[in-house]
Amino acid sequence: MIGCDCKVCQSDNPKDQRLRSSFLVERMGTRILIDAGPDLRQQLLRSNTHDIDAVLITHQHQDHTAGLDELRAINFIQGHSIPIYCTEAVEARLREQYSYIFQNSKYPGIPQIDLIRIPEGPFQIGNIELEALELQHANLPVLGFRFGKLVYLTDVNFIPESEWPKLKGLEVFILNALRHEAHHSHFTLSEALEIADRLEVPQFYATHISHQLGLHTEIESELKNGRNLAYDGLRFTLASS
Numbered sequence: 216m217i218g219c220d221c222k223v224c225q226s227d228n229p230k231d232q233r234l235r236s237s238f239l240v241e242r243m244g245t246r247i248l249i250d251a252g253p254d255l256r257q258q259l260l261r262s263n264t265h266d267i268d269a270v271l272i273t274h275q276h277q278d279h280t281a282g283l284d285e286l287r288a289i290n291f292i293q294g295h296s297i298p299i300y301c302t303e304a305v306e307a308r309l310r311e312q313y314s315y316i317f318q319n320s321k322y323p324g325i326p327q328i329d330l331i332r333i334p335e336g337p338f339q340i341g342n343i344e345l346e347a348l349e350l351q352h353a354n355l356p357v358l359g360f361r362f363g364k365l366v367y368l369t370d371v372n373f374i375p376e377s378e379w380p381k382l383k384g385l386e387v388f389i390l391n392a393l394r395h396e397a398h399h400s401h402f403t404l405s406e407a408l409e410i411a412d413r414l415e416v417p418q419f420y421a422t423h424i425s426h427q428l429g430l431h432t433e434i435e436s437e438l439k440n441g442r443n444l445a446y447d448g449l450r451f452t453l454a455s456s
């Protein structure tokens with residue numbers, strides 16, 4: 216946090232230095248990015264990512280959409296527009312926020328994006344099969360995504376009954392866990408861990424972590440095997456992929 220002198224914000228441990236939440240899924244040459252927040256440029260640079268086949272947007276909050284303009288760098292490399300998958304409500308917000316992208320008279324160098332509606336049920340992007348989950352972030356609908364035996368849910372504080380079957384048989388489960396204190400639109404760490412335990416997932420990662428949660432090493436030491444805090448730059452491979 217800008218201007219914060221708490222022990223997390225002042226920590227030298229790179230695992231305490233978090234950019235906004237984002238996730239990249241790769242399978243057999245297909246790469247899908249989830250969310251394009253204000254730190255996207257830095258995230259693409261430091262992970263040496265320059266080939267993205269599609270972007271999924273979970274919801275219209277700025278910390279998940281403010282980096283969309285950075286995709287123009289990917290356009291330059293690929294030489295074509297990039298598909299952005301989102302809901303109708305997110306599309307409306309993006310058209311407002313990025314009006315210059317959607318004007319008829321386009322100036323050179325603006326991002327080339329194709330807005331695509333996310334279908335119901337499983338669908339395919341390149342070599343990756345996926346399915347959206349419809350969840351709640353306080354009053355705001357938000358999407359999560361399942362890729363094979365992996366599920367990524369950020370900015371969620373309620374999972375409707377209809378979506379629980381999509382959380383069965385997971386190998387890795389990633390869920391937001393903002394802090395210890397209750398929050399009106401995010402799960403707390405204990406709420407997230409309770410869900411992970413209920414689902415009996417072998418590997419759980421907490422994401423969208425606030426500086427208020429505490430130091431990475433201290434929280435990690437309190438977690439049991441297979442329950443971890445995600446950190447910037449974390450990579451893993453699914454056994455089932």
Ligand SMILES: [Zn+2]
Pocket residue numbers: 216219220221222223224225426427
């Ligand atoms: Zn702080």
Ligand SMILES: [Zn+2]
Pocket residue numbers: 274276352370
């Ligand atoms: Zn949000």
Ligand SMILES: [Zn+2]
Pocket residue numbers: 276278279370423
């Ligand atoms: Zn967020």
